[in-house]
Amino acid sequence: MSFFKRLFSxxxxxxxxxxxxxxxxxxxxxxxRAVTGKKDIDADVLEEVEEALITxxxxxxxxxRIIQRIEERTSKNTASSVDLLxxxxxxxxxxxxxxxxxxxxxxxxxxxxxxxxxxxxxxxxGVGKTTTIGKLCHQFVQRGLKxxxxxxxTFRAAAVDQLKVWADRTGASFVAQGQDADPxxxxxxxxxxxxxxxHDVVLVDTAGRLHNKKHLMDELSKIxxxxxxxxxxxxxxxxxxxxxxxxxxxIEQARQFTAATEVSGLVLTKLDGTARGxxxxxxxxxxxxxxxxxxxxxxxxxxxxxxxxEFVDSLLPSTFGDETPTE
Numbered sequence: 001m002s003f004f005k006r007l008f009s010x011x012x013x014x015x016x017x018x019x020x021x022x023x024x025x026x027x028x029x030x031x032x033r034a035v036t037g038k039k040d041i042d043a044d045v046l047e048e049v050e051e052a053l054i055t056x057x058x059x060x061x062x063x064x065r066i067i068q069r070i071e072e073r074t075s076k077n078t079a080s081s082v083d084l085l086x087x088x089x090x091x092x093x094x095x096x097x098x099x100x101x102x103x104x105x106x107x108x109x110x111x112x113x114x115x116x117x118x119x120x121x122x123x124x125x126g127v128g129k130t131t132t133i134g135k136l137c138h139q140f141v142q143r144g145l146k147x148x149x150x151x152x153x154t155f156r157a158a159a160v161d162q163l164k165v166w167a168d169r170t171g172a173s174f175v176a177q178g179q180d181a182d183p184x185x186x187x188x189x190x191x192x193x194x195x196x197x198x199h200d201v202v203l204v205d206t207a208g209r210l211h212n213k214k215h216l217m218d219e220l221s222k223i224x225x226x227x228x229x230x231x232x233x234x235x236x237x238x239x240x241x242x243x244x245x246x247x248x249x250x251i252e253q254a255r256q257f258t259a260a261t262e263v264s265g266l267v268l269t270k271l272d273g274t275a276r277g278x279x280x281x282x283x284x285x286x287x288x289x290x291x292x293x294x295x296x297x298x299x300x301x302x303x304x305x306x307x308x309x310e311f312v313d314s315l316l317p318s319t320f321g322d323e324t325p326t327e
Contacts, residue, residue: 012301013310013314015297015302015304016311018296019272019294019297019302019314020272020277020296020311020314020315022272022274023271023274023277023278024316027315028316028317028320030051030052030056031049031052031086031089031320032320033048033052034048034051035049035082035085038082039081039082040080040082041084046067046071050067053066053067053278056276056278057248057278057282059248059282059283059285061285062096062286065285066096070088070089074088082320086316086317086320089316090313093312094308094311096285097280097284097285097312098308100284100288100289101290101308106305106307107305108140108143108305111236113236114231115194115231116148116200116202117201117202117237118191118202118204118227118231118234118237119201119202119203119204119237120187120220120223120237120238121203121205121206121239122220122238122240124253125156125207125208125209126208127242127243127246127270128241128270128295129153129205129208130153130162130163130166131162131166131269132239132267132269132293132303133149133205134163134166134167134169134170135302136293136303137149137166137172138166139301140200141171141172146173146197146198146200146201147200147201147202147203148191148199148201148202149166149167149203150175150176150190150203151163151164151186151205152184152187152190152205152206152223153183153207154178154179154182154183154186154207155180155207155208157178157179159207163205164176173194173199175190175193184219184222184223184225184227185226187223188226188227188230190202190204191227191231192230204235206220206223207219213256213259213260216257216260217259220260237264238262238263238264238265239267239292240253240257240258240265240289242254242268243269243270244269244274244277244279244280245270245271245274246276247274247276250279250283251279251286254266254286254287254289258287258289264289264290266291266292268280268283269294271295271296272296272297277315278315280294280311290306291306291311292305
């Protein structure tokens with residue numbers, strides 16, 4: 001039986017394949033050049049593979065670990081064919097991503113909680129944070145859950161307006177106090193409203209300023225403290241939204257936010273518009289934080305629960321003869 005089992009529906013897998021088509025094409029072209037004219041996996045091939053992975057935005061640290069594992073596996077066989085390279089890469093990368101999953105939910109079936117399940121969503125402006133909240137809201141409502149959305153990004157009036165559009169479109173409850181209101185007060189009201197209405201899920205947006213790390217840390221800490229006055233132990237998840245198309249800049253954003261607050265899960269957006277899908281692997285490995293969702297298209301359903309096996313299967317072919325799907 002294959003190491004990779006089909007877990008997604010046909011439609012979801014097709015969407016993931018199409019969303020990662022550019023990334024897959026880029027990685028495959030680089031790896032193909034690395035093995036062209038070679039029969040066995042040797043030091044020269046591995047050096048070329050290392051460069052291919054690094055330039056695919058997987059990152060130096062993560063690439064080094066992957067290459068070391070391939071070296072260990074091939075050293076046991078003095079004539080490891082280059083045909084084994086892609087299957088080994090797929091297994092090693094999937095293994096790294098699976099190891100970082102921790103106890104995070106692997107689908108949209110949220111754990112049972114005493115009161116609503118609360119998400120605090122963080123990230124800089126422009127990464128797709130508000131859209132991510134809207135898409136999650138849509139999917140939870142479609143599953144029959146009652147959702148409250150809190151517009152605690154009060155720094156930008158446009159963020160409040162955009163979130164209201166999503167709430168109205170999906171039928172979720174919307175809580176806001178307008179521009180320049182206290183974000184913690186908005187978060188408090190959102191959780192309090194959800195508790196009173198016996199809602200299942202709360203999604204709280206936050207401002208995306210990074211110019212002052214201490215200010216960001218203080219603001220997010222205050223939001224948490226105030227929400228906990230209504231529901232102890234919340235938020236259940238702190239999701240950091242990153243724009244996958246920005247490559248190494250996304251890694252720097254992750255570094256800044258993980259220093260400012262305790263992030264429990266990552267959301268990588270806009271992967272369908274880039275060839276930098278490999279950044280998902282590097283970020284998850286470097287920060288030891290599970291990837292929770294990936295965005296591979298414009299439709300609400302294109303924000304998919306992350307599955308390491310399915311992701312790697314869409315990013316890397318099993319053989320060098322596989323065709324890359326068209327966009």
